[in-house]
Amino acid sequence: MALFLAYDPSTNPLNTNEWAFPVCEVLHILGFAVAIATINMVDIRLMGIGLKKESAADLWKDTFPWTLGGLALVLISGPLIFSSDPNMYLRNQSFRFKLTMLAIALVYNYTVHRWAALSGKSGSVGFTVGLLSVLLWVSVIFGGIFIAFV
Amino acid sequence: MPPEFIQALQDMALPTALRESAIVFPVVLSLHLAGMGLFGGMILMTDLRLLGIAMTKRPVSEVVNGLRPWKHLGLTLTATCGILILWSKVAIYYPNPYLRIKLALFVAIIIHALVFRGVYRNVGQLDRAPAIPGKAKAAAVLSLVLWISVLTAGRWIGYWEPTKPVVPVAQVN
Numbered sequence: 001m002a003l004f005l006a007y008d009p010s011t012n013p014l015n016t017n018e019w020a021f022p023v024c025e026v027l028h029i030l031g032f033a034v035a036i037a038t039i040n041m042v043d044i045r046l047m048g049i050g051l052k053k054e055s056a057a058d059l060w061k062d063t064f065p066w067t068l069g070g071l072a073l074v075l076i077s078g079p080l081i082f083s084s085d086p087n088m089y090l091r092n093q094s095f096r097f098k099l100t101m102l103a104i105a106l107v108y109n110y111t112v113h114r115w116a117a118l119s120g121k122s123g124s125v126g127f128t129v130g131l132l133s134v135l136l137w138v139s140v141i142f143g144g145i146f147i148a149f150v
Numbered sequence: 151m152p153p154e155f156i157q158a159l160q161d162m163a164l165p166t167a168l169r170e171s172a173i174v175f176p177v178v179l180s181l182h183l184a185g186m187g188l189f190g191g192m193i194l195m196t197d198l199r200l201l202g203i204a205m206t207k208r209p210v211s212e213v214v215n216g217l218r219p220w221k222h223l224g225l226t227l228t229a230t231c232g233i234l235i236l237w238s239k240v241a242i243y244y245p246n247p248y249l250r251i252k253l254a255l256f257v258a259i260i261i262h263a264l265v266f267r268g269v270y271r272n273v274g275q276l277d278r279a280p281a282i283p284g285k286a287k288a289a290a291v292l293s294l295v296l297w298i299s300v301l302t303a304g305r306w307i308g309y310w311e312p313t314k315p316v317v318p319v320a321q322v323n
Contacts, residue, residue: 022309026302029186033301037191044220051216054208062205066195138184145180149172 007086014084021084028077035070036137038063039109042117046130056126060117071106094150098143105136153241160241169238182231186301189224192217193297200269200290202282210276218270246310252303259296262289 014020042059044050051059082089089095115121116129159165168175198204199213236243243249266289269276276282 018309022305026298026305029183029301029305030298033186033191034194035191036187037189038195040188040220041192041195041217050220053212053216058207062207063195066191066198066204070191134188137187141184141187142177142180145183146176149176 009083009085012084014080021081024077024080027073028081031070031073031077032141033070035067035074036141038067038070039113039133039137042113043130043133046113046116046121046126046133048122048126056117056120056122060114067109089147092147092150094143094146098140098147101136101139101143105133105140108133108136151244153244156244157241159237160239165234165238165240168234175235175238178231178234182228182235185224185228185231189220190228190297190301192221192224194294196221197290197293200276200282200286210282211273214270214273243307245312246307248303248306248310252300252307255296255300255303259293259300262292262296265289266292 009015014024041051041063042056045052045054045056045059054062112129113133116126121129160169168178195204196214196217199206199208199210205213236249266285269286269289276286
């Protein structure tokens with residue numbers, strides 16, 4: 001915290017270059033579009049509402065590198081955006097909500113969601129695991145947008 | 151379009167209520183982004199499958215046909231929210247060049263869909279083809295370029311400001 005309080009973002013290229021900030025935002029959206037859509041593909045299968053020609057385990061394996069790549073893009077562009085004004089973000093209630101939900105969603109994805117996918121869960125267990133995953137990731141997006149509105 | 155018409159469109163009850171709501175406006179904006187998150191990436195996965203880059207263990211038809219209804223659902227959600235956002239501030243957005251670029255890109259996307267309709271409709275042929283034909287690859291590359299351009303233009307809308315009319319010094323005070 002003290003580190004951020006002492007940090008002066010006025011010389012940060014994200015604030016001095018007209019293009020840097022929106023480019024980071026575009027990469028952030030592109031990253032979460034790939035990451036969350038590929039996670040959602042597994043969720044759709046777990047919920048039993050589509051993509052039934054492939055097993056949840058195969059979908060997990062097929063999308064795995066793309067989910068990881070999308071998350072990498074998000075986790076690089078996100079901290080860059082954060083660095084443009086750390087003190088504002090740290091004080092922002094919506095940002096704190098977003099980061100909490102992101103941490104929960106990431107842990108959930110590689111524990112519960114992974115287990116359900118690899119063991120091919122269906123029925124009410126599969127449905128609940130998939131639905132929770134969708135809700136967790138949507139809550140992260142809502143948290144991100146509401147940063148500008150709280 | 152005449153500015154009076156654009157202003158009247160913005161002043162209608164629904165867009166005014168949306169614009170003035172501290173909750174509903176950001177909720178619609180969040181749903182616009184949630185649509186991109188949940189379903190937008192499926193466009194990229196479809197195109198990357200056609201290019202033989204992603205999900206190569208699965209037949210092309212399985213990926214393209216399996217994702218199609220979900221992409222349509224996502225497009226419906228994202229477009230509905232996008233139209234509501236635009237409508238609520240249409241007089242403000244109307245002169246924005248990036249809005250115009252974004253709308254032009256949508257026209258290009260419709261043309262793309264018409265030109266390459268055969269590729270996506272008869273995707274079963276690609277499963278039997280020894281290699282993915284050039285036309286299908288061209289469709290995929292163009293689709294990737296168009297959608298990433300839409301995303302970029304959309305984000306740039308927020309950064310454009312109209313050049314302020316020069317106010318004579320005498321009027322400032």
